[in-house]
Amino acid sequence: MNESALLKTEYKEVPLFGRGKVRDVYDLGDRLLIVSTDRISAFDYVLPVGIPGKGRVLNRLSAFWFGLTAKITDNHLLSVDDKDLPRELKAHAADLSGRFMLVRKAEVFPVECVVRGYLSGSAWKEYQNSGSICGIRLPKGLRESDRLPEPVFTPTTKASIGHDEPITFKQVKETVGSKAAEKMRKKSLEVYGLAAGFAESKGIIIADTKFEWGALNGGIMLCDEALTPDSSRFWDKEAYKPGGSQESFDKQYVRDYLESIKWNKQPPVPGLPDEVVARTSEKYRKALELLTG
Secondary structure (H helix, E strand, O other): OOOOOOOOOOOOOOOOEEOOOEEEEEEOOEEEEEEEEEOOOEEEEEEEOOOOOOHHHHHHHHHHHHHHHHOOOOEEEEEOOHHHHHHHHHHHHEEEEEEOOEEOOOOOOOEEEEEEEEEOHHHHHHHHHEEEEOOOOOOOOOOOEEEEEEEOOOOEEEEOOOOOOOOOOHHHHHOHHHHHHHHHHHHHHHHHHHHHHHHHHHEEEEEEEEEEEEEEEEEEEEEEEOOOOEEEEEEEEEOOOOOOOEOOOOHHHHHHHHHOOOOOOOEEEEOOOOHHHHHHHHHHHHHHHHHOO
């Protein structure tokens, strides 16, 4: 690999706000600095190796989608321009370039807003058992990876540790209030619809994705990342064939490898062979190239 993976940042010049599975977040007062590292997670665990360049792909794609969807929803992005880096962090500009977002500080709702346009992953497993997903009845006889009659909103909890768990829309209302819940569902479906149509014109099927929303000044806005290979299933439209798993441009390749070695999804977390790292990096870059040119 020509580039080494950035697994962690430590910028003592500004306070650390928090660390997610992939992002390191710093507190700038009324704003946040979000840094996309090259960490990769699977089955709710962060792997001990990273994917070189992955963070920059995620950052560029999120910025692209925030721009494209701004006509239908507010978002938290202020800038990804190096010249807007806080003065205290200019010494780290080489590391941060292409990896950071300056964002508004919203109060993020504790719900993952998942939208599914195709039957895959945990939804496929649930459908096989019950004929429904998240309590939503689906037509009989659907195959794995079939397109759904219409996109469905299937929210989950937002767990800081362990697994996100499916919840009903009623539970979302109880968690964030009816007004915010209705807005989040409506906007999630709208953003997915716009993005899925655009991506399909570029040769990518967005099978499903997840969004995070936050509250600021009485409104809601799209936060965190948007429509990346980390938060979505990106399938190759040309190779799409329902009835099984699909050729993808996301971290499914890593999940498949971990399944192949029969990892029990408990610590210790295994590393990845060089060829899996290289192939995953290639897939992420290909997604960026197809979507943004």
